[in-house]
Amino acid sequence: MRPALWLRRSRAVSTLRRGVWDDNPVYRQILGICSTLAVTNLLVNTVVMGLGLIFATAMSCWTVSLLRNVTPKRVRMMAQVLIIASYVILVDLALKAYLPEISEALGPYVGLIITNCIIMGRCEAFAAKNPPGLAFLDGLGCAVGYTLVLLAIAFFRELLGFGTLFGYPVLPERVTLWTIMAMPPGAFFMLGLAIWFFRTIQKPREA
Amino acid sequence: MTQQGAFTIFIAAIFINNILLSNFLGMCPFIAVSREVRTAAGLGAAVAFVMTLTSGLNYLVYAYLLEPLGLEYLRYIAFIVVIAATVQLVEMVIERTSPVLYYALGIFLPLITVNCAILGVSLFMVIRQYSFVQSLAYGAGSGVGWALAILAMAGLRRKMKRSRVPAALEGPGITVILAGIMALAFIGFSGMVPM
Numbered sequence: 001m002r003p004a005l006w007l008r009r010s011r012a013v014s015t016l017r018r019g020v021w022d023d024n025p026v027y028r029q030i031l032g033i034c035s036t037l038a039v040t041n042l043l044v045n046t047v048v049m050g051l052g053l054i055f056a057t058a059m060s061c062w063t064v065s066l067l068r069n070v071t072p073k074r075v076r077m078m079a080q081v082l083i084i085a086s087y088v089i090l091v092d093l094a095l096k097a098y099l100p101e102i103s104e105a106l107g108p109y110v111g112l113i114i115t116n117c118i119i120m121g122r123c124e125a126f127a128a129k130n131p132p133g134l135a136f137l138d139g140l141g142c143a144v145g146y147t148l149v150l151l152a153i154a155f156f157r158e159l160l161g162f163g164t165l166f167g168y169p170v171l172p173e174r175v176t177l178w179t180i181m182a183m184p185p186g187a188f189f190m191l192g193l194a195i196w197f198f199r200t201i202q203k204p205r206e207a
Numbered sequence: 208m209t210q211q212g213a214f215t216i217f218i219a220a221i222f223i224n225n226i227l228l229s230n231f232l233g234m235c236p237f238i239a240v241s242r243e244v245r246t247a248a249g250l251g252a253a254v255a256f257v258m259t260l261t262s263g264l265n266y267l268v269y270a271y272l273l274e275p276l277g278l279e280y281l282r283y284i285a286f287i288v289v290i291a292a293t294v295q296l297v298e299m300v301i302e303r304t305s306p307v308l309y310y311a312l313g314i315f316l317p318l319i320t321v322n323c324a325i326l327g328v329s330l331f332m333v334i335r336q337y338s339f340v341q342s343l344a345y346g347a348g349s350g351v352g353w354a355l356a357i358l359a360m361a362g363l364r365r366k367m368k369r370s371r372v373p374a375a376l377e378g379p380g381i382t383v384i385l386a387g388i389m390a391l392a393f394i395g396f397s398g399m400v401p402m
Contacts, residue, residue: 030238030379034323037231077320078291085284093280108330111283115323117235184229185394188387192380199375 019141025118026149027198032118037187046154050147052091060084061127061139080123088113153190157181213344220348227356228390233324247361249308251354262346265329286329294320
């Protein structure tokens with residue numbers, strides 16, 4: 001078998017691909033969109049939030065999967081929440097120590113990674129039944145897919161709302177800024193458009 | 208900020224700083240459960256109740272347990288445990304008193320635990336350094352505001368059933384856009400109370 005073909009067929013790659021594209025958490029499953037909307041007015045915040053989420057999701061899925069055979073069924077939700085909360089505390093403390101300004105700007109949204117349904121959903125739907133390696137990749141894929149859509153939304157919101165990208169002004173002075181893009185309704189509109197766009201270009205499939 | 212009266216905070220949490228439309232919290236059940244007015248009303252009431260209760264409980268836990276012991280960084284874990292316990296309680300009460308509502312809400316009842324709006328209220332309350340009464344008012348106001356938003360959305364979506372929407376935009380897509388228009392309307396309230 002040719003290596004390219006093998007790669008495409010391997011379980012690891014398909015697990016990753018499903019999270020990033022086929023079953024993307026944002027536009028396919030409509031999960032975890034609270035923070036999608038809240039942190040996407042500036043690209044910098046989005047990048048930091050995305051990295052934090054990728055770390056927390058991948059590590060939580062890995063840990064949940066490691067412990068899957070010793071976790072009693074009745075308390076598994078509680079166990080998962082505690083595992084997730086531990087990793088989120090790590091992210092929160094790291095941000096406070098190294099990036100205090102961004103930590104301030106993100107406010108409660110870092111802590112809210114705990115209740116991000118993507119993590120909970122992946123732990124419950126995949127990590128609880130699959131080996132640690134695959135669970136890690138699954139969490140990684142979903143979190144990366146999530147972050148990519150977030151970045152796309154943030155790109156347009158920052159560009160149209162503030163006329164900047166990563167804080168650097170890129171639009172000429174005479175362009176009228178759409179302040180609404182930096183405000184809450186802009187987030188809703190951009191997300192709606194993103195869902196529309198991605199679902200249109202994605203091959204239709206039976207739901 | 209901390210000098211505001213409890214009533215002002217209550218009203219502001221409903222209209223001006225609506226937890227859903229301006230802080231984007233509790234979106235998942237908002238999108239998923241807003242298809243019918245009845246279930247939306249049931250979930251809205253449950254969320255409002257849990258929110259009021261947990262904001263009070265979490266205030267007590269934070270002010271009398273975590274702060275004196277210097278364990279503020281454990282607040283995520285402490286808050287989520289309090290919330291999970293409260294939701295469990297509400298679940299048992301609803302199952303006993305109204306089995307119909309219990310089955311209508313189904314999986315979304317336990318999922319209130321991971322409703323970010325509930326945890327969000329507790330975290331905002333700590334960040335804004337509210338007192339006990341202010342926290343209760345903020346929790347109740349946010350709960351009522353959330354219920355109001357999901358009810359309005361359920362009403363809108365009933366009308367939307369008869370409209371033609373591009374296929375890829377159907378369901379969640381158009382719901383999010385509707386929420387955007389609602390958020391736009393709620394911006395009209397800002398400035399009513401200085402926040």
